[in-house]
Amino acid sequence: MDASAVTVGVSLKMYFGQARTLDWSRRVADLARTHQAVTSGLVEMFALPATPLIPPVLAAFAGTGVGVGAQDLSWADSGAYTGETSGTLLRELGCRYAEVGHAERRRLFGEDDQVVAAKTAAALRNGLTPVLCVGEPDRVSPAEAARRCVTELGGLLAAADQDGAPGRVVVAYEPHWAIGAPEPASTDHIATVCAALRERLAEDACRAGSRVIYGGSAGPGLLTDLGTEVGGLFLGRFAHDPDAVAAILDEALALHGAGARAR
Numbered sequence: 001m002d003a004s005a006v007t008v009g010v011s012l013k014m015y016f017g018q019a020r021t022l023d024w025s026r027r028v029a030d031l032a033r034t035h036q037a038v039t040s041g042l043v044e045m046f047a048l049p050a051t052p053l054i055p056p057v058l059a060a061f062a063g064t065g066v067g068v069g070a071q072d073l074s075w076a077d078s079g080a081y082t083g084e085t086s087g088t089l090l091r092e093l094g095c096r097y098a099e100v101g102h103a104e105r106r107r108l109f110g111e112d113d114q115v116v117a118a119k120t121a122a123a124l125r126n127g128l129t130p131v132l133c134v135g136e137p138d139r140v141s142p143a144e145a146a147r148r149c150v151t152e153l154g155g156l157l158a159a160a161d162q163d164g165a166p167g168r169v170v171v172a173y174e175p176h177w178a179i180g181a182p183e184p185a186s187t188d189h190i191a192t193v194c195a196a197l198r199e200r201l202a203e204d205a206c207r208a209g210s211r212v213i214y215g216g217s218a219g220p221g222l223l224t225d226l227g228t229e230v231g232g233l234f235l236g237r238f239a240h241d242p243d244a245v246a247a248i249l250d251e252a253l254a255l256h257g258a259g260a261r262a263r
């Protein structure tokens with residue numbers, strides 16, 4: 001089980017080429033080697049590069065404690081699945097995480113609940129921590145968003161529950177409308193939905209150690225605004241500058257360094 005207080009993950013999506021990915025990884029690795037938030041074990045960090053760059057990114061983060069993972073995986077473990085990458089191979093490479101169900105995969109690549117549930121189960125049975133994205137497509141009230149996201153999470157865990165695949169999950173609450181936006185959702189909105197998701201996870205004994213983090217135009221300042229209302233952040237564009245990652249680690253340390261635990 002993870003003993004950290006806060007989780008800070010970054011998906012590089014398809015923004016960077018090889019040189020910039022490796023430069024970013026080396027700079028964030030240097031940060032992780034020296035920043036007290038990471039060296040003390042307070043912050044669980046992970047990075048999700050483009051799939052072909054996973055091996056050199058793993059090498060860049062070796063010995064830093066920063067986990068590396070994929071932005072997607074196949075629901076199958078081997079066989080005639082052209083173009084897919086299995087959880088089995090990701091695990092063999094040294095990945096510890098696999099993102100599933102991002103809003104962009106749903107919107108642009110047609111993934112539905114059934115596919116995302118099967119991918120979640122594939123990650124868990126291969127010993128990968130799923131970074132399980134949930135979020136409401138349209139702007140609705142915080143209470144309605146919470147209701148929808150809890151239903152979504154239950155459905156996505158159902159296949160893994162049926163498979164008997166235990167293991168913690170990192171639930172990334174990402175309201176679709178806040179992704180790629182100028183600003184994140186309001187702190188009240190985020191706090192309400194994350195609390196409901198935490199309650200849902202607490203019902204599942206086999207998901208002990210799971211955490212709910214927020215993504216969607218998250219950046220420096222948000223963790224401080226949210227306090228202990230979230231278990232961390234899932235970053236996109238606003239982590240492209242390694243100095244922004246450093247600022248977020250500073251915030252995590254200021255918030256939780258005295259021994260307080262996030263939820």
Ligand SMILES: O=C(CO)COP(=O)(O)O
Binds near residue numbers: 215236237
């Ligand atoms: O989708 C996200 C992380 O996976 C968030 O991306 P942005 O922070 O760039 O909106």
